[in-house]
Amino acid sequence: MENPTTEEENELKEVLTKAELPHFLTVFKSSGVTFELLPKLTHEDLKSIGMNLLVDRINLFKAVTDHEGNVSKGCTPSPLSELESNFLRATHLAYAIIPRAIRIFFDSRHPPINLIKQLDSKEGELKSCKAVYQENYPILFSSDGCTMVKSENFDLTLLMALLRNFTKIKEPVTTWNKMPKQADTSEGADLVRIRFHRNALAHNTNATLSNKEFHDMWNELKDNSGGW
Structure with a gap:
């Protein structure tokens, strides 16, 4: 079984990938941003670590919301091509x-x-x-x-x-x-x-x-x- 740190890092990576922002993983890690902190971040927080595009920030918030919804419901998205x-x-x-x-x-x-x-x-x-x-x-x-x-x-x-x-x-x-x-x-x-x-x-x-x-x-x- 994965330790919590590795598990949390994988969830962070998964959300960033869904938001088309995998290149921010290193930035988040160096800034101390963990998966647990993601739902608490604001637009200003994200801009302060270099996420300047509004589209990127909104996509990240949506990916976090979708991820939390899937986890809480114990479901996975419907298969799409x-x-x-x-x-x-x-x-x-x-x-x-x-x-x-x-x-x-x-x-x-x-x-x-x-x-x-x-x-x-x-x-x-x-x-x-x-x-x-x-x-x-x-x-x-x-x-x-x-x-x-x-x-x-x-x-x-x-x-x-x-x-x-x-x-x-x-x-x-x-x-x-x-x-x-x-x-x-x-x-x-x-x-x-x-x-x-x-x-x-x-x-x-x-x-x-x-x-x-x-x-x-x-x-x-x-x-x-x-x-x-």
């Missing part, structure tokens, strides 16, 4: 994690305390924008009954529309409707890539991704949202 697992992981990143990162980016450009005034000042311009729909008005403008604007009430489609037409993110050279060239690392290009990848997942009728497709998409999505 590697290609199905690739698809589910990419979908979680694109639809659960990326919107949070984009919302943080939006809030950094438009602090919540000033947002309602800023939106009201551009009300006419935004209402004439085809990408901002009438059903969005009550959560955007005081004249439509909104008393407190919160970006957490915006879905990703609305956030994207506001970033393009309100924040005035510069349009990529290849336009908003084509996948940008790899060398284009502008904010506008990152938004377009995220939209294209999400659409690709939404229209993937097989619900699978090859290892190459997964790693290409995963790395690009992480790179596109990491700086936000």
